[in-house]
Amino acid sequence: MALLEINDLHASVGEREILRGIDLTVNAGEVHAIMGPNGSGKSTLAGVLAGRELYHVTSGSVLYDGKDLLAMAPEDRAREGIFLAFQYPVEIPGVSNMYFLKAALNTIRKNKNLPELDAMDFLNLVREKMKLMEMEQALLNRPVNTGFSGGEKKRNEIFQMAVLEPKLAILDETDSGLDIDALRTVAGGVNALRSPERSMIVVTHYQRLLNYIVPDFVHVLSEGRIVKSGGKELALQLEESGYAGLGIVDEEEAVGKR
Amino acid sequence: MTAVAEQTGAWLAEFTAQKPAEPWLQELRNAAFQRFAELGFPTTKNEEWRFTNVAPIARTTFRVSAAGFAARFRGAEKIEAGGKCFDAARLAAEPNAFVALNAAFTDRPCVLRVPRGAVVEEPIEITYEIAAAGDRPAAVHPRILIVVEANAQCAIVERYSGEGRYLTNAVTEIVAGEGAVVDHYRVQQESREAYHISTLRATLGRSANFSSHSIALGGALVRNDANATLSEGSDATLNGLYIVNGKQHIDNHTEIDHAKPHGTSHEVYKGILDGQATAVFNGRIIVRKDAQKTDSKQTNKNLVLSDEAVIDTKPELQILADDVRCTHGATIGQLDEEALFYLQSRGIGKGEARSLLTYAFAQDILDRIKVPALKDQLEKALTEKLHEHGK
Ligand SMILES: Nc1ncnc2c1ncn2[C@@H]1O[C@H](COP(=O)(O)OP(=O)(O)OP(=O)(O)O)[C@@H](O)[C@H]1O
Numbered sequence: 001m002a003l004l005e006i007n008d009l010h011a012s013v014g015e016r017e018i019l020r021g022i023d024l025t026v027n028a029g030e031v032h033a034i035m036g037p038n039g040s041g042k043s044t045l046a047g048v049l050a051g052r053e054l055y056h057v058t059s060g061s062v063l064y065d066g067k068d069l070l071a072m073a074p075e076d077r078a079r080e081g082i083f084l085a086f087q088y089p090v091e092i093p094g095v096s097n098m099y100f101l102k103a104a105l106n107t108i109r110k111n112k113n114l115p116e117l118d119a120m121d122f123l124n125l126v127r128e129k130m131k132l133m134e135m136e137q138a139l140l141n142r143p144v145n146t147g148f149s150g151g152e153k154k155r156n157e158i159f160q161m162a163v164l165e166p167k168l169a170i171l172d173e174t175d176s177g178l179d180i181d182a183l184r185t186v187a188g189g190v191n192a193l194r195s196p197e198r199s200m201i202v203v204t205h206y207q208r209l210l211n212y213i214v215p216d217f218v219h220v221l222s223e224g225r226i227v228k229s230g231g232k233e234l235a236l237q238l239e240e241s242g243y244a245g246l247g248i249v250d251e252e253e254a255v256g257k258r
Numbered sequence: 259m260t261a262v263a264e265q266t267g268a269w270l271a272e273f274t275a276q277k278p279a280e281p282w283l284q285e286l287r288n289a290a291f292q293r294f295a296e297l298g299f300p301t302t303k304n305e306e307w308r309f310t311n312v313a314p315i316a317r318t319t320f321r322v323s324a325a326g327f328a329a330r331f332r333g334a335e336k337i338e339a340g341g342k343c344f345d346a347a348r349l350a351a352e353p354n355a356f357v358a359l360n361a362a363f364t365d366r367p368c369v370l371r372v373p374r375g376a377v378v379e380e381p382i383e384i385t386y387e388i389a390a391a392g393d394r395p396a397a398v399h400p401r402i403l404i405v406v407e408a409n410a411q412c413a414i415v416e417r418y419s420g421e422g423r424y425l426t427n428a429v430t431e432i433v434a435g436e437g438a439v440v441d442h443y444r445v446q447q448e449s450r451e452a453y454h455i456s457t458l459r460a461t462l463g464r465s466a467n468f469s470s471h472s473i474a475l476g477g478a479l480v481r482n483d484a485n486a487t488l489s490e491g492s493d494a495t496l497n498g499l500y501i502v503n504g505k506q507h508i509d510n511h512t513e514i515d516h517a518k519p520h521g522t523s524h525e526v527y528k529g530i531l532d533g534q535a536t537a538v539f540n541g542r543i544i545v546r547k548d549a550q551k552t553d554s555k556q557t558n559k560n561l562v563l564s565d566e567a568v569i570d571t572k573p574e575l576q577i578l579a580d581d582v583r584c585t586h587g588a589t590i591g592q593l594d595e596e597a598l599f600y601l602q603s604r605g606i607g608k609g610e611a612r613s614l615l616t617y618a619f620a621q622d623i624l625d626r627i628k629v630p631a632l633k634d635q636l637e638k639a640l641t642e643k644l645h646e647h648g649k
Pocket residue numbers: 013018036037038039040041042043044045054087
């Protein structure tokens with residue numbers, strides 16, 4: 001059985017249809033890269049999967065682990081193993097990273113019928129994962145993402161993923177805003193989490209990331225549809241010829257031409 | 259009978275029936291009652307009371323009870339016959355009917371002195387707890403006067419709580435001498451049926467440093483007036499946190515009077531409103547003609563959790579000097595949807611995510627509380643109160 005099965009998914013923001021018939025199947029252990037021009041709907045797809053209320057699914061279905069994903073609240077999706085690394089992680093002043101992450105981990109553990117971690121065990125786990133992400137422990141004591149640099153925010157996302165150990169990780173442009181060293185660390189962190197039980201959807205604009213996180217499949221999203229799918233070589237082809245080589249134009253440019 | 263006489267009549271009966279424990283107070287009380295009778299209860303036609311209708315108080319026949327309190331004040335001294343500290347001339351011109359009413363029933367005021375240069379380690383704690391009343395709701399008129407002499411330092415914690423329906427009408431005066439450092443806390447956890455009226459008046463000497471933190475959680479109808487008058491180079495902080503839900507109403511009126519040059523003042527009031535609660539914030543800043551080089555900053559932020567809750571917020575700047583810096587700002591907002599989704603996307607339930615964010619909104623006011631035991635206690639009280647919101 002596929003872990004994730006998206007069938008003819010349509011979604012809108014307000015009156016505007018953004019996803020216009022997405023079909024995608026992700027099996028356990030697979031890594032799928034999603035590429036595509038700005039505004040093509042990549043973050044929308046990620047948001048719909050994570051349960052963002054802003055997007056309204058108008059038709060289609062999503063099965064996750066055989067269950068109707070769209071009927072689940074965002075927190076239940078997370079508890080069932082879905083994790084979204086945000087393109088723009090949100091700053092939450094007044095809520096400490098540590099407190100937040102412990103609360104998150106313990107609700108997820110509870111859902112798995114595992115005992116809650118006490119402060120000591122939690123700290124040990126967190127230390128180990130911070131080392132993996134080469135993150136400063138000081139960040140843990142600060143409010144969630146507040147005043148973090150762009151790179152620190154992205155690292156913090158993958159760090160959270162390492163702690164929460166999801167079944168399906170959706171990484172939305174985790175590479176953007178990272179310098180080359182940070183990219184290597186973050187990709188290393190992601191790779192360390194690759195396993196036959198864990199699937200990933202990696203949204204990116206750059207082949208560079210895919211050199212580190214080698215995908216099993218690459219899909220190109222344009223104007224709310226997957227217009228091309230292939231193996232990892234598709235990303236290379238895109239790098240060389242751009243979307244135009246596939247007959248795809250950037251939405252902004254297309255609007256300009258009309 | 260006029261409307262005023264009608265309202266004050268029941269109080270007159272109480273007034274004539276009661277004699278103060280300390281006889282020398284009688285003269286003062288007479289003057290005060292007379293002033294109260296002249297003023298009558300304020301109506302919403304009075305600009306100061308525009309958004310707060312005290313008719314439920316005016317219509318109720320209360321039984322005046324002694325304002326008994328528990329006090330801990332190691333390092334401070336009790337001033338016996340403390341009522342002599344009250345100023346009869348000022349009473350005759352008192353603009354606030356509730357302050358006059360309080361003085362009219364002042365029986366055993368809590369009058370303390372912190373001697374010159376003393377550094378009082380433990381906070382001075384004064385606690386009023388109103389027991390459930392019999393046939394008629396009780397009215398208590400707590401009166402506190404604390405004189406902190408030059409260069410002395412202390413923290414003061416006032417607490418108010420009770421059961422059932424009653425009126426607390428409290429007046430606190432703080433006189434901070436030259437160079438004194440006074441940290442004042444007022445924790446209002448009255449019952450949900452209580453009326454709570456309070457007036458805080460702080461007078462700051464040269465270079466004195468005064469900060470006040472008003473935490474208001476309880477009461478059905480609440481009005482707080484917090485005033486500070488500054489001297490040359492003094493520094494005043496007025497902070498507040500009000501959390502209301504159901505049909506609670508709270509009105510915070512503050513006044514910072516920069517009477518002399520080089521004063522600084524900081525004010526942050528934060529409100530969390532849910533249900534059909536209503537809140538008022540009115541922040542008056544006066545900078546007198548002499549008070550050059552005044553630096554004053556006022557902020558009022560409100561988090562509105564329901565569609566039916568209402569907040570009226572108004573800064574009121576009266577600036578008569580020209581070389582000053584005064585800033586003010588007010589915000590009214592909801593919970594950040596993006597932040598809510600972020601928390602939910604990590605498995606945190608919507609209800610918990612909401613209370614986490616709500617708590618976070620209040621966090622900086624709590625962080626400024628320098629008495630650790632009080633901070634702990636308030637963190638718990640806040641969590642409880644916010645849990646009510648979630649329901
Ligand atoms: N809240 C919103 N209100 C209105 N339109 C929106 C909203 N969110 C997204 N859109 C629109 O939906 C379209 C798809 O946006 P989306 O963020 O999914 O694109 P993307 O493929 O992730 O782009 P990028 O590569 O720039 O991140 C865009 O045209 C965008 O303007």
